[in-house]
Amino acid sequence: MPILGDYHTHTVFSHGHGSIEDNVKAAISGGLKEIAITDHGFYHDFYGVRRMDLGNMIDEVKRLRSQYPQIKIYLGIEANLVSSSGDVDIEESDYEWLDVLICGYHKCTSTTSIKEYCNFLLPNFVSGITKFSAKQVVKNTDAYIKALERYKIDIISHPNYGIKTDVKEIAKAAAHYGTLLELNGKKVSMTDEEIMSVLETNVGLIIDSDAHSPEKVGYFGVPLSYVDRLNIPKERIANFNKLPVFRSKNERADDKSKR
Ligand SMILES: [Zn+2]
Ligand SMILES: [Zn+2]
Secondary structure (H helix, E strand, O other): OOEOEEOOEOOOOOOOOOOHHHHHHHHHHOOOOEEEEEEEOOOEOOOOOOHHHHHHHHHHHHHHHHHOOOOEEEEEEEEEEOOOOOOEOOOHHHHHOOOEEEEEOOOOEOOOOHHHHHHHHHHHHHHHHOOOOHHHHHHHHHHHHHHHHHOOOOEEOOOOOOOOOOHHHHHHHHHHHOOEEEEEOOOOOOOHHHHHHHHOOOOOEEEEOOEOOHHHOOOOHHHHHHHHHOOOOHHHEOOEOOOOOOHHHHHHHHHHHHO
C-alpha cells in the first residue's frame, strides 16, 4: 500500500465506534507504519472530547506505544475553527501533549462570543442549507488564514466540507506555514477545479481515512481515486510512499534551538 500512515481517525472518545487500541490494531493489520488518534475538538456540541478524558487518552497512548512498538502512534485532535478571527478550540497548554493538530470546520460547535455566533457560526450554518454569499466566502477564507497564523496547525481536514472558502488562498497560506491540506477518506469536498487550483500553489497534501470505526482505518479508496483521475503528482502527497514531517514538530524544534 502506497499510503504509509493514517493521521485522522476517531474513537469512542468522540464520534467513533472503536477504542484507541482497536484503531491501532487495525492500522497494524493494514500495514501502516504510523497512525494518529484525532478525536473531535472540545467545542463540538455533541462529539467533542471531554477535557476530563484527556488524561486517560494520554495514558492509553503511552501504554499502546510500548505494547505495539511496530507502529508509531500519534495523539492529536481534530480541532474546530470556531470564529471569524481564526479561533480554534485548543489552549496553549495543549501543545504539551499534541503530536499532531488537525483543524477543520464543523457544524454544531460553540464559539468565543455571541458576536462570533452571529458573525460566523450562524451564517455558515444557514448558508450550508441555502447558499454562501461572496462576502461570507471571503470572511471564511480569512478565518482559516488567521487560524494558520495563530496556531501550529499540521493538517486542514476536509477543505470546503460544510463551509465555502477560497481554497487556493488557504493553500497559499498553508504552503507558507508548512500546513498540509487533506484529501479526506470519507468525502473530498473540493471540486476538481479547486483541487487543480490548490496544486498551482506549493502546498503539500495528505491522504487520511477520517475513520469513525476501526474497519475504516487505512481505507483510502476515495482520495486515491482523485489522485488517479486528476493525475495529482504523488510527490505532492506527504504520506505517499513516505512519512510526513509535521509543521508543529519543526516549530517546536525551532523553539528549543532558540532557548
Ligand atoms: Zn471533520
Ligand atoms: Zn474527522
